[in-house]
Amino acid sequence: MHAVVTVVGKDKTGIIAKISAFLAERGVNILDISQTILQDYFAMIMLVDLSGSDTGLSELADECAEMGKKIGMSVHVQHEEIFNAMHKV
Amino acid sequence: MFNYGDVLETINMVEKEHLDIRTVTMGISLLPCICGTAEKTAQKVYDTVCKKAENIVKVTGELSREYGIPIVNKRVSVTPAALICAPFADKSYLIGKALDNAAKELGIDFLGGYSALVHKGMADYEKQFISSIPEVLADTERLCSSVNIGSSKSGINMDAVKLMGEIIKKTAAITADKDGFGCAKLVVFCNAVEDNPFMAGAFHGVGESGTVINVGVSGPGVVQHAIESIPDADLSELAETIKRTAFKITRAGQLIAKEAAKRLNAEFGIVDLSLAPTPTRGDSVAQILEEMGLESVGTHGTTACLAMLNDAVKKGGVMASSRVGGLSGAFIPVSEDIGMIEAAERGSLCIDKLEAMTAVCSVGLDMIAVPGDTTAATISAIIADEAAIGMINNKTTAVRIIPAPDKKVGDSVNFGGLLGRAPIIPVHNESSEKFIKRGGLIPAPIHSNKN
Structure with missing residues (x-):
């Protein structure tokens, strides 16, 4: 199953390193990654694959949100279908 | 891959603009529950609702976390209870109580369907059922009631309209300690729809299948x-923007509805x-x-x-x-x-x-x-x-x-x-x-x- 990880917050050093290490520990494979700075804000979108992970999507969403709080970033993990549904005709 | 604009728009909609799925409502037919006595029927009603909707809170919680969209309410609507109570209308309150108890057991905030459809005429058992509404609403917490008194096809049943004025006054009077709160759980309809997921007017129409998921x-x-x-912007542009926005919101609803129906072994309704x-x-x-x-x-x-x-x-x-x-x-x-x-x-x-x-x-x-x-x-x-x-x-x-x-x-x-x-x-x-x-x-x- 694919999910979209979104990370938004004030830019600082090591955000990608922390997030990708966190995902790797849980067996989550990163398929695609895109990152930019939007008006001084760090914004990153990752497409990830959970099929090799023992962590379910809802637990991963909770854990990532929690981890995001610790590093001062807003981290969302959502099923990719929600974006397909809302933004593709 | 998705673009930033689309992904951040969805996240902003949820975080800043209160986008949510307002309700996932399971419609359940109670017709198979009718049996010999009011007591037995009430027990069967309670068992049926508790069994069919047993996972509704759990599944909607999971969906909400997986898709990142809050699902505010989980609800159940049932066959208009006047039909279930027809053979023992004097004991309609037993069915009302059973439904309310089932709602509490499931942990849902409202259950709709203590309802009667009298848009063309009222049978004696329906009159008796409607008379029970004030007490039942006062004695229950989560049960909602509705009465359909007219339709474009049949006209308006003014005897029912007269009765409902009195029923609303009575409901207010016996829930006076809560400022007439009972009336907030009672809707009088013309052209009631059979697949409405919103309270207080939700009920599961007789033309519907056994178990259905409707999403608001x-x-x-x-x-x-x-x-x-x-x-x-001028008004044509405004209308276009509203249309596009409604499209996105609805697509989210449709996705959740289909997935909820699949996980809850129900049909996707509307x-x-x-x-x-x-x-x-x-x-x-x-x-x-x-x-x-x-x-x-x-x-x-x-x-x-x-x-x-x-x-x-x-x-x-x-x-x-x-x-x-x-x-x-x-x-x-x-x-x-x-x-x-x-x-x-x-x-x-x-x-x-x-x-x-x-x-x-x-x-x-x-x-x-x-x-x-x-x-x-x-x-x-x-x-x-x-x-x-x-x-x-x-x-x-x-x-x-x-x-x-x-x-x-x-x-x-x-x-x-x-x-x-x-x-x-x-x-x-x-x-x-x-x-x-x-x-x-x-x-x-x-x-x-x-x-």
Whole structure:
């Protein structure tokens, strides 16, 4: 199953390193990654694959949100279908 | 891969603009529960609801976390209970109690379907059932009731209209300690729909299949935000923007509905596209109308703005969902919408304007508190007016009105939570008594004769 990880917050050093290490520990494979700075804000979108992970999507969403709080970033993990549904005709 | 704009837009919609799935409602047929005695039937009703909906809270919680969209309410609607109670109408309250207990067991906030359909005539068992509504609503917490008193095909059953005025007064009186709260759980319909997921008017129609998932989406805040972003647009551009926004909201609803149906072993029923406000600022239909350029909702132009909004929401939503149903439009419940509450308090929104608004949006006079000394005949006449609008215009209209005991204009009632706070608004004092006393049937309009 694919999910979209979104990370938004004030830019600082090591955000990608922390997030990708966190995902790797849980067996989550990163398929695609895109990152930019939007008006001084760090914004990153990752497409990830959970099929090799023992962590379910809802637990991963909770854990990532929690981890995001610790590093001062807003981290969302959502099923990719929600974006397909809302933004593709 | 997705682009930043799309992904961040979805996240902003949820975090800043109150986008949510307002309700996932499981419709359950109770017809197989009817058996020899009221007691046995009540037990079967309780068991059936608890079994079929046992995972509704768990599954909606999972969906909400996986898709990152809050699902505010989980609810159940059942076959109109008057049908289930027909053989033992004097014991209807047992079924009401069983349903309320099932709702508590499941951990859902409301269960709808303590309902009767009497739009053409009332059988004795239906009269008896309707008479039980005030006590049952007073004795239960989560049960909602509705009565359909008219339709475009059959006309308006004025005997039922008269009775419902009295039932509403009685419900207010026996829940006087809570400012007539029972009335907030009672809706009188014309052209009631069988697949409405929203409370208090939800019931599971007899034309539906055994177990169905209907989803109500929401998102007044998202629409308001979209309008704010184009302050100088003309109305055609505004309508286009609303349409596009409604499309996105509905697609989210459709996705959740299909997935919920799959996981709950039910059929996917419909997506209801209604813009349902909450008392939270920024989640208000009134504020959308004000954003369109009205100083206050209720002033001249309100009906036109609402008509445009309602239509644009439908057009965007219909394109987005394979099955649209329920009430689908904009809701204007006074107590549940901060903009409506403020407009009623400053006197710019009166009952007559609300009635006009109901001609162009979904549903009707909703969550309106009126003085405690409003007579049953006046309430019946308000119902008759609303039903006439529905009957002639082939649309659903409803009345959910609270004659708040011992309150007068200037006071307000507070029901808390999603039901909000309602200022008491004035009604006309001239009598409608003789009209209501006549009873009988207002015949169906000529344009209903289409066969």
